[in-house]
Amino acid sequence: MPSEFVSTLNSSTLPPGEIQLQVENLQLNFGGVAALSNISLNIYQSEILAIIGPNGAGKTSLLNCISGLYHPQRGKITYFNGAAHETTHLQPHQIAKLGIARSFQNIELFKHMTVLDNLLSGCHIHMKSSLLASLIYWGAAQREHLQYRRFVEDIIDLLEIEAIRYQTVGSLSYGLQKRVELGRALAMKPALLLLDEPMAGMNSEEKEDMARFILDINEEHGVTTVLIEHDMGVVMDISDRIAVLNFGQKIGEGTPDEVGRQPAVIQAYLGEEQGSFPFIKTTSE
């Protein structure tokens, strides 16, 4: 059995630090509402970039533009992996094939399938068996199935979900479902992983677990990770860089410390009154 991708959850070919995704002057309107106005942002290979901002700031809209669920009116998104791909107007499944995976804010798992089938469905883009071979199954399709069955076992191992492998996803607790959703995105062997509030609604223990998994994926496998998160403690701790959105505009960008000192960011979070930024306080606790 070729073991080329065992433990390689990452399909990126870029060296760390290179620009992997370039967002230029993105404009997204819903009728008269500008969900995103003139957003420019670079995402670099192997970093953890956190996108923060108040509710309705446009964080999820930005992620939806990158994964092709929304198509912006103006602007350009370029994705680099071997070659430059303009993804602005591609369909979600075409963008997925390029190696961009994501999870959702409200869990969007295939809830009647088992955990195992959910993970295998993440391998969809890599499975090549023809329809005829699939109908016959014994032979080529079975070999491919076996190969990916082994592969997802690595993800099960990484995310520590061995005990719930055969359970139907709908019957699992919220925290475990979030974990399975991360696993499904990982099964795509992503070059770029977009996580929309991976820790929302979790208790602190579950948050710690999730933070550990995200760090493992980033540090051991080098997967570039973009996450939207409201828990400032987590954001300050695990991210390399932070981008701050407010009312569809980018109002700050930089390392956690830099962002915490930017006046525009403080104003967005605390209002007019000047005060110490809550991020710093949380991390020092």
Place this chain on the structure above:
Amino acid sequence: MISGIFHTTYEQDMALRTSHAQKVRLVILVLFLLAFPFFANRYALTLANQIGIAVIGAIGLNILVGYTGQISLGQGGFMAIGAYTAGILTARMGVPWWASTLIACFATAGIGAIFGIPSLRLKGLYLAIATLAAQEIILWVVTHWKVVTGGVDALVVPNPELFGLRMNTDFNFYWLVWALVIVVTLATVNLFRTHYGRAFTAIRDQDIAASVMGVDLFKYKLLAFAISSFLVGLAGALTAHYRSIVTWERFTIDVSVLYLAMIIIGGLGRVTGSYLGAIFMTLLPVVLSNLGRALKGVFPIVEALIPFIQQAAFGLVIILFLVFEPEGLNKIWKNIKDYFRLWPFSY
């Protein structure tokens, strides 16, 4: 997952039947199917053949509705395409019955895919209406395109022969239809362990997530319509050759509703459910009319009411299933198995 069974290889883990009891049940079922025609009378054989055709049609519909979540009211129309394509090719052009059956399957698959195009934009009830349109359009064409279909007149199909054997006697047809049922079952079960099947189920459960996972919604929805229609066309073509006569009354909206009832009562998204539903819905009218005849001596009025009681019983059964066991006969069968697996320590 059955407790007490531990897999040591991924092949075992991926196998369809893992426990001893499952294998024994399968062997018993196959032996029963092999022995049945030698003991059954003609009437029972006719019923078995009807059930076989219904199983193929129900599996086809289940692939679309149960597994992929695309509601279809076009079953009758698609069966009509299969039946008329096979019938016309054999009766008017002398194409051998097996070739016309195969062509009918592909023709139905193609037309099914065309009528599946609205599914990209429409979901749920709206799609149901779009497929209802397919049903009505197809039947309108069948009854009005007289030059080709013969309109409302019955189309007579010559008896199918294979190596000099007449295939549509009840005994011979039994082997043909149940061999096809087994092939269709294996192909369907296999399909749903590969990425095609998972893509279909993913579309049913969460289509946006499926597209972000790399599933081309348009391609896979059309493929689901095509594969489903292929099997429904096969059921239609088999009806034509078995009955030697094709009439449009056999493919009305009633048929679409009947097949939907089969898969709902049997169990959506389960191959076993298609079997159980097809058996149940084929035998229910038989049981009801026998019951009516038995009660004739006691309540003479019952016999006259049988047709109405049948209609009412159909509706009642569907409502009762939706209320008490939405997952259908398949779930009841599963509960029975679970009970006996733990028996007598089922607490």
